[in-house]
Structure formats: C-alpha cells, structure tokens
Amino acid sequence: MDVTDRVQDVVIIGSGPAGLTAAVYAARGNLEPLLIEGVVDGGPTGGQLTLTTDVENYPGFPDGITGPELILGMRAQAERFGTHFITEDVTSVDLSGPLKTLTTASGKTVTARSLIIATGAKPRRLEVPGEAELWGSGVSACATCDGFFFKDKHVVIVGGGDTAMEEAIFLTKFAAKVSVIHRRDELRASKIMQERAFKNDKIEFVWNATVAEVHGADGAVSSLTLQDTVSGETRDFPAEGLFLAIGHIPNTWLFEGVLDTDDEGYLLVEQPSTRTNAPGVFACGDVMDHEYRQAVTAAGTGCRAAIDAERWLAENTSVAPDDPR
Numbered sequence: 001m002d003v004t005d006r007v008q009d010v011v012i013i014g015s016g017p018a019g020l021t022a023a024v025y026a027a028r029g030n031l032e033p034l035l036i037e038g039v040v041d042g043g044p045t046g047g048q049l050t051l052t053t054d055v056e057n058y059p060g061f062p063d064g065i066t067g068p069e070l071i072l073g074m075r076a077q078a079e080r081f082g083t084h085f086i087t088e089d090v091t092s093v094d095l096s097g098p099l100k101t102l103t104t105a106s107g108k109t110v111t112a113r114s115l116i117i118a119t120g121a122k123p124r125r126l127e128v129p130g131e132a133e134l135w136g137s138g139v140s141a142c143a144t145c146d147g148f149f150f151k152d153k154h155v156v157i158v159g160g161g162d163t164a165m166e167e168a169i170f171l172t173k174f175a176a177k178v179s180v181i182h183r184r185d186e187l188r189a190s191k192i193m194q195e196r197a198f199k200n201d202k203i204e205f206v207w208n209a210t211v212a213e214v215h216g217a218d219g220a221v222s223s224l225t226l227q228d229t230v231s232g233e234t235r236d237f238p239a240e241g242l243f244l245a246i247g248h249i250p251n252t253w254l255f256e257g258v259l260d261t262d263d264e265g266y267l268l269v270e271q272p273s274t275r276t277n278a279p280g281v282f283a284c285g286d287v288m289d290h291e292y293r294q295a296v297t298a299a300g301t302g303c304r305a306a307i308d309a310e311r312w313l314a315e316n317t318s319v320a321p322d323d324p325r
Contacts, residue, residue: 007113008034008110010033010034010113010313012036012115013036015037015071016049016286017299019116019118021300021303022284023306025310026310027081029310033116037075037086038090046072047071048122055070055145057145058296070295086110088105088106089104092254095255095259095278096258098280099113100114113280113313114313115282116282117281117283117284118283118305119254119285119287121248121290126244133214137216137219138221141243141244141245144294150174151175152174153176154175156180156242157178158244159246160188162189164180164246165187168197168200178203178204179206181206183208206237209226209229211224212225224236224239251287252266252287259277266289269283269288274301274304275312283305284302
C-alpha cells in the first residue's frame with residue numbers, strides 16, 4: 001500500500017537535524033513516520049546544513065564532518081528504523097480537523113493524526129553579486145558555526161543589532177580583526193552590547209556603508225565593494241571573510257493565520273513542550289527557535305517533538321478510528 005493511501009500516525013515536514021531526529025525517535029517508537037523532505041519555500045533538502053562545509057561542533061565527530069555527510073547519516077539512520085520519505089514540497093495544509101491534511105507539489109494528499117513541523121528558517125541575504133557563489137566558502141550567516149575557520153584573519157560582519165554585536169565579539173576569539181559594516185551612523189543594538197563592542201580593541205566600525213559586491217577566488221573571500229549610503233560612492237575593502245547578522249526568515253508561510261507566531265513569524269510553542277496552538281501539531285528546530293539556531297539544539301527539539309507526538313497519540317487513540325491499515 002502506498003504511504004499516501006492511509007492515515008499516518010505521524011507526518012514530519014522538513015529534513016534538517018530537527019526533522020530527521022524527530023523521525024529517528026518516532027520510528028523507534030514504532031510510529032512508522034512519514035517525512036516529507038522537500039523544504040518549504042524553495043530551500044534545499046536537508047536544510048541549512050547542506051550548505052555548510054565543515055561541522056566541527058556537533059558531538060560525536062572529533063575530527064569534524066561536513067554538513068551534507070551529517071544530514072545523509074541522519075537520514076540513513078531514520079530510514080533504517082522505518083521512516084518513509086516523500087521528496088517534494090508541501091504546498092498547502094489543512095489543520096482544522098482531527099486529521100491533518102497536506103497537499104504536495106505533485107498533487108499527493110497526505111493525512112495524519114499528528115504533524116511535526118521542522119521547516120526551519122533561512123538567513124536573510126544581501127542579494128549582491130558574489131554572495132551566492134562564495135556562500136559556505138567565506139560567506140556565512142553563523143559566526144558560532146564558522147568562526148573557528150578564520151583564525152588570525154580579517155573578517156567583516158554586517159548588521160547593527162544585538163546579534164551582530166554578539167557575533168562580532170565572538171569572532172574576536174579567532175579573527176585578527178573584525179570590521180562591523182552598518183548602513184547607518186548608529187547601532188540598533190542595546191546599550192550594553194554597544195559598550196562591549198566599542199571597548200573591544202579588535203572591532204572597528206564602518207558607518208553609513210553597505211556591501212555592494214563580494215569578491216574572491218578558489219573558494220575564499222578576498223575583498224568587498226562597499227557603497228556609502230550618504231554619498232553613493234563605492235570603494236574596495238579588503239576582507240577574508242563575510243558574516244551576515246541581518247536576521248532570519250522562518251519558513252512558516254504555510255501556516256499563516258492557522259498557527260500562532262511571534263512578531264518575527266516564528267511558531268510559538270507551549271514551552272517546555274513543542275505543542276503549537278493546534279491539537280496534535282508540534283514544532284521543532286529553527287522554525288520555533290530564533291535564539292540558538294544550532295544543529296545540536298535543533299536535533300534536541302526534534303527529539304522533544306517526537307516524544308510529545310507519541311504521548312499525544314497515546315492520549316488520543318480515538319482519532320481516525322477508521323484507519324484502513
């Protein structure tokens with residue numbers, strides 16, 4: 001029987017660390033989960049880790065591992081325990097009834113008693129020439145993930161909020177110099193974060209400027225073209241790395257008007273659980289976490305979501321009693 005011909009106990013949307021960990025736990029709980037691994041909003045299968053080269057801070061890999069290798073290993077583990085996969089995007093959902101109904105890009109209809117949302121978030125990009133070509137090879141949106149690779153180098157961070165200041169300070173542990181590029185002449189960051197950044201001898205500020213182009217070769221950044229936001233003039237700015245701290249966009253458009261979100265669009269859950277405001281619907285990973293955004297924390301919430309779903313199913317055994325299985 002095709003997996004789309006029956007009511008599923010658990011369907012998971014998203015195939016990053018959160019979704020795949022949820023699949024491992026749900027499968028080991030004999031729930032035979034179905035994971036739809038086309039990531040929402042055009043992102044790559046496997047989430048942001050598929051765009052990451054070396055991952056050296058995920059536990060259990062003392063010599064490091066590449067992002068794609070880590071995701072493939074997680075996927076194989078989930079499949080080994082009985083997870084079923086559909087590789088395409090979800091285009092619409094109906095969460096109004098006891099059964100959750102999902103429609104895929106090819107027109108498949110999937111119904112489930114419970115749903116785990118692990119659609120992630122994507123970093124806001126500058127959308128300038130050279131950025132995409134050097135993404136993961138000198139251009140990054142995660143200082144915590146990639147800062148280690150820029151020891152004794154000159155790096156740039158774009159942004160003016162608390163996150164930008166936190167990441168600039170973090171980068172000073174490795175880089176020889178950190179230049180903060182900001183489009184205005186004052187920061188949006190809190191006073192305490194501004195003071196910490198201003199006091200750090202390794203940090204310099206470049207005011208009233210934006211990055212207009214990223215230059216590099218052989219998988220490395222060599223310089224940037226900066227544009228003055230006041231005069232419009234451009235200039236070359238030497239740099240060996242570019243970090244973006246201009247925010248993330250959660251992949252939640254499928255659930256607008258249905259599930260509760262915060263002001264930035266992230267799904268709200270009933271902490272410490274992963275329950276959303278819709279019965280039987282759970283959220284994990286970056287789609288509900290704008291604070292940490294790490295592979296290991298995403299995996300942790302995926303574990304929690306699977307356990308929450310299993311408990312919810314046990315307490316709601318009357319959902320869809322006419323299941324044809």
